[in-house]
Amino acid sequence: MRDIIIIGSGPAGFTAAIYAARAELKPLLIASSVEIGGELMNTTEVENYPGFPEGIMGPDLMAKFQAQAERFGTEVVYDDVVELELDGLVKRVKLGNGGVEEARAIIYATGSAYRKLGLPEEEVFSGHGLSWCATCDGFFFRQKTIAVVGGGDSAMEEANFLTRFADKVYVIHRRDTLKASKIMQQRTFDNEKIEFVWNAEVTAIHGESKVSGVSLRDTVTGDVRGLDLDGLFVAIGNDPRTHLVHGKLDLTPEGTIAVEGRSTRTSVAGVFAAGDVIDPTYRQAVTAAGTGATAALDAEHFLAALGNEKAAEAVLETEFAVVD
Template sequence: MQQIIIIGSGPAGFTAAIYAARAELSPVLFASQVEPGGELMNTTEVENFPGFPEGIQGPELMMQMQQQAERFGTQVVYDDVASVELQGDIKRVTASDGTVHEASTVIFATGSAYRKLGLPEEDRFSGHGLSWCATCDGFFFKEKTIAVVGGGDSAMEEATFLTRFASKVYVIHRRDSLRASKIMQQRAFDNEKIEFIWDSEVAAIHGESEVTGITLRSTADGTERDLALEGLFVAIGNDPRVHLVHGQLELTSEGTIAVEGRSSRTSLPGVFAAGDVVDPTYRQAITAAASGTTAALDAEHYLAARPTTVSADTEVTAPAAV
């Protein structure tokens, strides 16, 4: 019987683990056996995370977070979670190998997944000219020619932001009109660095070690042409990883886990959520880490306020109030 189980191994999960472990709550953290470390494992240089003036590689940052969490007593389990039972005082987390883990509290830090184009080259070029985050990577494309794929508010925001760095920004959209709000459209239309490519989709990405261009396919007549580029940003949306909690936790209209105000408290007592799985707006490593702090403190206070006996045959020791 654990006091805290954390599901997710990104900045939110490991920050929650650091705080929970320092409070001597002996957290168990589930890191995926396929993709441990979250989205930062696919990021090369991270220059906007405080404390690293020279920048740091994404995988190295996640390794250091994990080492810090383990230093204080976090147990990391390299397995995927198959299902959860969140009702009642005792929460049950079933791993993919069938092992059932019980805990008084659960923190969901499962993040979100960027929607991909579905091209075989995407994984190879990720972090090498292909990005899903302008705020994270825009700085590396100074005076370069790049493209943004998408037609919604996020795509217009990314394209406009990228004009601070790039010399030219193409916006590639499958249709002949945008889904973005009028004000976001107008900002993009008014920007002299932005050029729209309508009725087109990306059919292939070219390059050796870095992106050097793409093949565009017309959605109107299927014809193809090549476009030279030095960077490609995909802004077609993202999906919060909430498959484990469907039918158990309340979700927002954006599909994220609903929490109370600025807290991490979900619709069920003893269940908390942090990071991109609750954040449809910012989705940054630092905001996820801050959210993980909130979740750990909320869980700690929840445990401190509980009676020591949760059922007739199961006893847990509540930590001292902080």
């Protein structure tokens, strides 16, 4: 029986592990068998994470997260969680290898996945002119010509943000109307650096060592043409990785895990959530790390309350487990 199991190996998961390990809770972190390190593993240079004034490569940053967590005693397992049993005082985590781990507290920090275009070139050009995060990578496209794919508020926000750096920003949308709110549409229409490419979908991404252009198919006529670019940003949404807790934890209308106020306490006592699975808005490494620290502190307080039998019973009867 363990005190705490952390599911997820991004900034939220490893920060939670650092805090939990320093509190001598001896956390087990389940890091996945494939996608270890979260979305930062697909990022080249990270320049907006505090403490690295010269920037740092995404995989290098995550290696430092892991090394710091392990330094304080975190045990890392490279396997996938296939099933969770979250009711009662003992939580059970079933792994892909058939093993079952038990703990009194769970921190769920599996992050989110950017929706992709479904093109084979995405794997080739990710981090080499192809990005899913304008805030992360916009700086690298000063005085360049780039495009944003999407028609919702996120795409409009990305396009407007990118005009701070790029000379020209195309917005590529498969229809002739936008899903974005009226205010975001108008703001984008009014931006002189932005040009819309209507009724178009990206069918191929071109380049050698980095993106140099795309092929566009007209969704009305079927005609295909090329568009020269220095970079491509995909903003067609993202999905929190909550499939393991559907029907087990309450979710928000956005599909993220519902937590109480500014805490990380979920609808099940002893289960805490951190990072992109509770954040439909910011989705930054630094904000994820912050909620990871909060989750570890919330879990520590919860475990301390379990030392008192009456307090433990009261906690388990509460929809959102508030532990002072």
